[in-house]
Amino acid sequence: MKIFGVSVAVITILGIGLFLSLRAVNSNEKLQAYSVRNNHTYAYTSELETFSVPFLINDQETIHTLEDAIVRTTITCEDSEMIVPVDLETLQFVEAVDFLNAPFYSYNFLFTIGVYAEDLIINIDRASLVVEYLSGEKLTLDIGSFHYTFEAFDSEHLSVHTRFNIHQHFDQYPNSVGLIFSLENKTASVIEIIDVNFNSNVAANMAYMRTFEGDMDAFLTLETVYGEAIDVQSEKSLQSSPIRLDSMMTCSYVVPFAYGDDLFAMHRYPIIIEYLFNGEKHRMVVDDFLFIRTKPFHVFHASIHAEVVFYAED
Amino acid sequence: MKKIVLSIIIVFAFMMVQSSVFASEYLTYQSIRFDRFGGQLLRDYTKSDYEQYYDMLGGRRFWGWRTVTVMNNEPVTFQKETRYVITNQGTSPINKSYHFRLTESSKVQLSASGNIGISTSGNVRGFSLGLDANIDGRISNERSTTEEERVEIRMKVDPNTALKVAVYGEGYITNGVGKYYRFFINARTGGWEVFVLTTEYFSVVKEVIDEDLRR
Numbered sequence: 349m350k351i352f353g354v355s356v357a358v359i360t361i362l363g364i365g366l367f368l369s370l371r372a373v374n375s376n377e378k379l380q381a382y383s384v385r386n387n388h389t390y391a392y393t394s395e396l397e398t399f400s401v402p403f404l405i406n407d408q409e410t411i412h413t414l415e416d417a418i419v420r421t422t423i424t425c426e427d428s429e430m431i432v433p434v435d436l437e438t439l440q441f442v443e444a445v446d447f448l449n450a451p452f453y454s455y456n457f458l459f460t461i462g463v464y465a466e467d468l469i470i471n472i473d474r475a476s477l478v479v480e481y482l483s484g485e486k487l488t489l490d491i492g493s494f495h496y497t498f499e500a501f502d503s504e505h506l507s508v509h510t511r512f513n514i515h516q517h518f519d520q521y522p523n524s525v526g527l528i529f530s531l532e533n534k535t536a537s538v539i540e541i542i543d544v545n546f547n548s549n550v551a552a553n554m555a556y557m558r559t560f561e562g563d564m565d566a567f568l569t570l571e572t573v574y575g576e577a578i579d580v581q582s583e584k585s586l587q588s589s590p591i592r593l594d595s596m597m598t599c600s601y602v603v604p605f606a607y608g609d610d611l612f613a614m615h616r617y618p619i620i621i622e623y624l625f626n627g628e629k630h631r632m633v634v635d636d637f638l639f640i641r642t643k644p645f646h647v648f649h650a651s652i653h654a655e656v657v658f659y660a661e662d
Numbered sequence: 663m664k665k666i667v668l669s670i671i672i673v674f675a676f677m678m679v680q681s682s683v684f685a686s687e688y689l690t691y692q693s694i695r696f697d698r699f700g701g702q703l704l705r706d707y708t709k710s711d712y713e714q715y716y717d718m719l720g721g722r723r724f725w726g727w728r729t730v731t732v733m734n735n736e737p738v739t740f741q742k743e744t745r746y747v748i749t750n751q752g753t754s755p756i757n758k759s760y761h762f763r764l765t766e767s768s769k770v771q772l773s774a775s776g777n778i779g780i781s782t783s784g785n786v787r788g789f790s791l792g793l794d795a796n797i798d799g800r801i802s803n804e805r806s807t808t809e810e811e812r813v814e815i816r817m818k819v820d821p822n823t824a825l826k827v828a829v830y831g832e833g834y835i836t837n838g839v840g841k842y843y844r845f846f847i848n849a850r851t852g853g854w855e856v857f858v859l860t861t862e863y864f865s866v867v868k869e870v871i872d873e874d875l876r877r
Contacts, residue, residue: 393814394814443769509868510865510866512865513863515863566828637866639863639865641862643769643860
């Protein structure tokens with residue numbers, strides 16, 4: 349009986365020792381995370397509105413996946429001259445995924461904006477999300493660009509009716525490449541549209557903006573609409589003359605996007621229309637809308653996914 | 663001895679009872695279209711298709727599944743229901759914000775025919791008797807839990823106008839047939855299908871309400 353008792357004790361001690369040594373090995377393993385470089389661009393609607401920042405990590409048993417371990421979250425620019433507080437609503441576990449042939453766990457930070465100021469416009473071309481933990485550790489994720497406008501929405505002159513996004517796949521990753529929208533001139537005068545933008549690094553390629561006639565469909569392509577391929581990685585070109593919208597008329601327009609070099613995803617965006625009414629310049633902000641919702645880590649895209657490599661602290 | 667034999671027969675008879683056909687939300691979409699010509703949903707298998715695919719299964723086995731994959735991660739596009747966010751039947755414009763919560767709990771959807779069953783454990787659904795492990799490793803890794811995002815749209819909706827959100831999307835279909843054996847006896851037979859939703863596309867449409875339809 350004594351021998352049995354001693355054996356059990358030895359086996360238990362060995363088991364605990366093995367468990368602790370394995371834990372020690374695990375804690376030194378390389379942690380690997382990926383973020384998504386998006387063109388984040390939002391228009392303030394209410395303090396309840398959220399936006400999401402997805403990220404991927406190869407270990408669920410770290411503080412980086414614990415909402416309660418997070419003490420502060422901010423969005424900063426490269427030189428830290430602008431620090432925007434964002435309030436973490438929740439950290440959601442989404443799913444286990446295979447990414448680049450390795451097992452990962454997909455999470456989603458859900459934020460509300462932590463500041464409010466009338467007519468403020470925030471523009472950060474190279475933005476990072478900085479997550480600070482109770483332990484003092486900081487996780488910095490490259491999230492692309494971050495833009496937020498607090499401008500008022502209403503226009504007494506114009507009304508936007510329909511919004512259809514045109515998308516295209518880049519290595520299987522869907523991204524917005526154009527917009528079809530219909531505008532109503534509610535006034536007794538002609539309105540001249542001089543610019544369309546998204547308060548983003550992505551521009552509307554105004555030289556190609558034209559009226560659109562035909563059925564709107566979520567699977568329309570730029571090539572179908574224009575009858576030729578349009579390079580969305582070009583620089584923005586200006587229109588030769590303003591587009592006229594006659595009094596009390598409703599007209600549909602199509603405009604392709606100009607991304608320049610960076611093809612960061614833009615799945616949700618507002619529309620800002622600048623126009624002339626009776627010779628005066630006006631600006632209309634159309635609230636942002638989510639046009640594409642995709643699995644951000646369904647496939648790897650070199651220019652969209654940013655890797656973060658760090659080591660777990662002992 | 664008689665009782666033992668009778669019990670075994672009852673147990674096997676119970677196992678052989680046809681279970682109901684399980685179907686998922688994606689089968690209610692307005693349309694599902696394969697990118698590749700010749701794509702086929704499980705619901706479109708004809709009797710002769712089943713016979714042809716069963717012939718490809720091979721011989722009986724002592725225990726476990728024999729499966730054949732007919733469509734393997736075939737890309738599809740679909741059109742879902744149109745969500746009516748608001749209809750203004752009043753006489754003055756409504757100018758406010760509307761929000762809809764996007765929740766995800768079913769990016770991977772399953773359906774089955776014959777007596778192949780679907781089991782649910784918490785948020786995770788899977789085919790019964792471990793069929794998942796026999797068809798495609800990728801499928802079992804893509805069980806989603808919950809993800810929620812609150813999207814607000816601030817828009818003016820004029821009288822006699824409806825604000826609608828149209829939903830389109832993309833995904834992959836994997837389907838096939840299978841037979842499950844116990845002691846060389848065929849216990850389950852049927853078709854299985856996995857739909858993986860990868861992307862949804864949303865559009866906003868404001869339309870004048872058709873007065874004739876309202877009457």
